[in-house]
Amino acid sequence: MPGGRRCPDCDSTExxxxxxxxxxxxxxxxCGCVITEGVLTTTFADEGHLRExxxxxxxxxxxxxxxxxxxxxxxVRDLCRVLQLPSTFEDTAVAYYQQAYRHSGIRAARLQxxxxxxxxxVLITCRQHNWPLTMGTICTLIYADLDVFSGTYMQIVKLLxxxxxxxxxxxxxxxxxxxxxxxxxxPSVPAKYVEDKEKMLSRTLQxxxxxxxxxxxxxxxxxxxxxxxxxxAWQSLQPSGRLTCSLARxxxxxxxxxxxxxxxxxxxxxxxLLQMAEQLAWLQILKLNKRSVVKxxxxxxxHRHTLVRKAFRDxxxxxxxxxxxxxxxxxGEEEVGDSSLDLPVRKRPASPALLLPPCMLKPxxxxxxxxxxxxxxxxxxxSDSEIEQYLRTPEEVRDFQRAQAAGQAAKSLPNP
Amino acid sequence: xxxxxxxxxYAQGLASPQGAMTPGIPIFSPMMPYGxxxxxxxxxxxNSLSILEExxxxxxxxxxxxxxxxxxxxxxxxxxxxxxxxxAAQQSASxxxxxxxxxxxxxxxxxxxxxxxxxxxxxxxxxxxxxxMTPITPATPASESSGIVPxxxxxxxxxxxxxxxxxxxxxxxxxxAEYNPKRFAAVIMRIREPRTTALIxxxxxxxxxxxxxxxxxxxxxxxxxxxxxxxxxxxxxxxxKIQNMVGSCDVKFxxxxxxxxxxxxxxxxxxxxxxPGLIYRMIKPRIVLLIFVSGKVVxxxxxxxxxxxxxxxxxxxxxxGFRKTT
Numbered sequence: 001m002p003g004g005r006r007c008p009d010c011d012s013t014e015x016x017x018x019x020x021x022x023x024x025x026x027x028x029x030x031c032g033c034v035i036t037e038g039v040l041t042t043t044f045a046d047e048g049h050l051r052e053x054x055x056x057x058x059x060x061x062x063x064x065x066x067x068x069x070x071x072x073x074x075x076v077r078d079l080c081r082v083l084q085l086p087s088t089f090e091d092t093a094v095a096y097y098q099q100a101y102r103h104s105g106i107r108a109a110r111l112q113x114x115x116x117x118x119x120x121x122v123l124i125t126c127r128q129h130n131w132p133l134t135m136g137t138i139c140t141l142i143y144a145d146l147d148v149f150s151g152t153y154m155q156i157v158k159l160l161x162x163x164x165x166x167x168x169x170x171x172x173x174x175x176x177x178x179x180x181x182x183x184x185x186x187p188s189v190p191a192k193y194v195e196d197k198e199k200m201l202s203r204t205l206q207x208x209x210x211x212x213x214x215x216x217x218x219x220x221x222x223x224x225x226x227x228x229x230x231x232x233a234w235q236s237l238q239p240s241g242r243l244t245c246s247l248a249r250x251x252x253x254x255x256x257x258x259x260x261x262x263x264x265x266x267x268x269x270x271x272x273l274l275q276m277a278e279q280l281a282w283l284q285i286l287k288l289n290k291r292s293v294v295k296x297x298x299x300x301x302x303h304r305h306t307l308v309r310k311a312f313r314d315x316x317x318x319x320x321x322x323x324x325x326x327x328x329x330x331x332g333e334e335e336v337g338d339s340s341l342d343l344p345v346r347k348r349p350a351s352p353a354l355l356l357p358p359c360m361l362k363p364x365x366x367x368x369x370x371x372x373x374x375x376x377x378x379x380x381x382x383s384d385s386e387i388e389q390y391l392r393t394p395e396e397v398r399d400f401q402r403a404q405a406a407g408q409a410a411k412s413l414p415n416p
Numbered sequence: 417x418x419x420x421x422x423x424x425x426y427a428q429g430l431a432s433p434q435g436a437m438t439p440g441i442p443i444f445s446p447m448m449p450y451g452x453x454x455x456x457x458x459x460x461x462x463n464s465l466s467i468l469e470e471x472x473x474x475x476x477x478x479x480x481x482x483x484x485x486x487x488x489x490x491x492x493x494x495x496x497x498x499x500x501x502x503x504a505a506q507q508s509a510s511x512x513x514x515x516x517x518x519x520x521x522x523x524x525x526x527x528x529x530x531x532x533x534x535x536x537x538x539x540x541x542x543x544x545x546x547x548x549m550t551p552i553t554p555a556t557p558a559s560e561s562s563g564i565v566p567x568x569x570x571x572x573x574x575x576x577x578x579x580x581x582x583x584x585x586x587x588x589x590x591x592x593a594e595y596n597p598k599r600f601a602a603v604i605m606r607i608r609e610p611r612t613t614a615l616i617x618x619x620x621x622x623x624x625x626x627x628x629x630x631x632x633x634x635x636x637x638x639x640x641x642x643x644x645x646x647x648x649x650x651x652x653x654x655x656x657k658i659q660n661m662v663g664s665c666d667v668k669f670x671x672x673x674x675x676x677x678x679x680x681x682x683x684x685x686x687x688x689x690x691x692p693g694l695i696y697r698m699i700k701p702r703i704v705l706l707i708f709v710s711g712k713v714v715x716x717x718x719x720x721x722x723x724x725x726x727x728x729x730x731x732x733x734x735x736x737g738f739r740k741t742t
Binding site: 222376378396 | 588589590591592605607609610629630631632633634635638639642643646647670672673674677678681682685686687688689690691692693708709710711
């Protein structure tokens with residue numbers, strides 16, 4: 001009770017703070033007399049002191065899950081179910097989507113981006129659990145372009161500060177190979193093309209590992225390499241009947257899309273195998289080419305570690321040995337005996353090829369000759385004549401304007 | 417093939433006598449600190465501890481003997497870490513350098529990347545990361561430089577001409593200008609010497625790109641300002657600032673990008689499905705490097721030339737660590 005106040009009518013001390021709708025009033029509880037009233041309207045100055053309630057607070061939109069977010073979360077769950085992922089993946093992907101949605105940049109993004117974000121969250125979840133899912137698959141499922149997908153993916157990884165491991169090659173090989181429809185005879189697959197799944201898988205794995213070791217995988221999309229390796233594995237398991245089948249036909253039979261780079265990966269892999277074949281005595285005399293080497297892939301893979309070591313000169317080791325010699329000469333005075341601890345430069349015959357990525361083996365591009373380095377201070381005098389060359393003469397300006405006007409007139413004429 | 421212990425025998429033998437000074441035998445050999453390919457090299461975090469480390473290193477460079485002892489100890493530490501389990505190694509190395517502050521990685525998934533072998537039943541083709549998260553800074557002497565100097569390829573600068581411009585007049589009266597307001601709201605002007613391109617906006621601001629050095633960029637910007645002046649506008653030359661510098665170089669050996677992304681995952685992003693190069697975001701200096709399998713490196717994001725050189729000197733030892741394939 002407010003101290004000391006009495007009702008002017010009945011002199012009682014029972015005064016209550018009561019509000020009539022939004023107007024606060026001090027009322028006597030005995031006789032009902034209104035002693036004081038609050039202000040109904042506020043002045044501009046008063047409002048300046050009040051804390052204003054923002055729209056988002058009054059509608060509570062930040063506490064609730066918005067309709068588009070609900071839709072996105074439903075899409076995430078649907079995508080996980082379509083891909084037949086374990087249920088724990090679903091929860092992780094949903095959590096990532098919600099986490100992303102808390103950022104204002106994502107909340108205000110276009111619907112297309114939010115749709116792509118669904119795919120990104122599922123992909124990140126799969127990568128973190130080493131589930132082999134390619135970006136191509138996700139893009140096909142959410143009907144998105146790879147460019148849009150890549151932009152959103154890089155943005156969300158940076159925004160959430162996530163650590164996304166690389167695609168696991170072995171698991172991808174197993175999943176991708178299992179999708180080839182060659183393990184049972186069917187109307188489209190003749191009996192001689194049917195192959196045992198385990199044998200094909202193990203040989204494909206060995207070929208992919210060989211490709212990885214010989215620099216054919218680094219920096220490239222993994223799927224075309226696996227397609228080429230699967231094709232070679234399949235051919236080599238029964239070369240007599242299958243050498244006539246081309247890569248394109250093989251993919252059509254197996255009901256798998258042929259990725260465009262797969263043909264060049266195939267050629268690169270065959271070149272590596274030919275190099276290895278030259279180290280085997282009983283194959284040297286056969287004078288193999290890219291078709292006949294397929295028959296001997298089994299032997300080559302059996303001894304692949306030794307053959308790769310013998311067939312390819314380690315280009316980096318040679319460069320390093322040369323560099324160490326140079327450095328040894330430079331540091332000769334400081335550290336005595338440096339040269340004595342150098343590894344002996346490997347004496348290899350010139351014939352083995354260098355083990356380098358294909359981009360380093362190609363002849364170097366003809367670079368534009370670098371212009372002569374002239375010392376420029378940035379504060380030189382700029383001659384008037386040099387600037388005049390960039391300005392039109394008055395006659396040129398007139399001609400140009402006339403030509404522009406004629407062009408406009410021609411455009412505005414109706415077509416005959 | 418023993419991948420995890422790829423130090424040559426002579427280096428291992430040298431490391432065993434603890435603290436012993438054996439004159440005449442070179443303790444420091446270019447290969448030793450990087451022989452394993454496991455030691456993440458000096459990526460200094462912005463933590464004050466690493467600044468102290470830098471100062472300590474500089475002092476050591478003046479005293480060779482202390483430096484050699486340091487390296488011997490580090491050698492042993494590296495070897496001990498190789499033999500210890502991955503988790504233990506992370507903790508033991510924490511006294512050298514704090515874990516990168518930049519890694520807001522969900523710890524849940526760290527172990528996955530550490531234990532993932534590339535293919536089953538085969539020896540890993542690149543060393544498995546034992547100490548990926550803690551950059552150990554070896555005391556490299558000043559003479560151990562790469563000898564390669566990145567070349568500047570592009571400089572982007574901005575300048576304020578200080579007056580409103582009429583782009584239609586400029587496009588009409590200049591020979592080297594193109595203006596298509598429906599496509600872009602600026603005049604694109606080009607000059608031949610230095611070979612550059614400028615975007616001139618109606619507010620009077622200008623962006624100059626294509627120069628190969630800071631001085632050339634400044635000279636080119638002044639030439640554009642002079643052209644605008646001669647067209648009748650009261651153009652000035654205010655607040656010239658270099659916004660971005662791009663450099664490139666070639667280390668001349670192939671790089672195992674998959675290995676690099678495993679050991680430096682908090683800085684690297686390698687998505688072969690999207691882009692053939694590895695994107696390395698260095699924290700100090702704040703530079704982005706594009707590293708390709710052929711050994712070519714593109715450095716961008718610098719405001720001064722020294723940042724590009726410093727970034728390359730930081731990355732070169734790391735790249736050398738990924739040279740060995742067998």
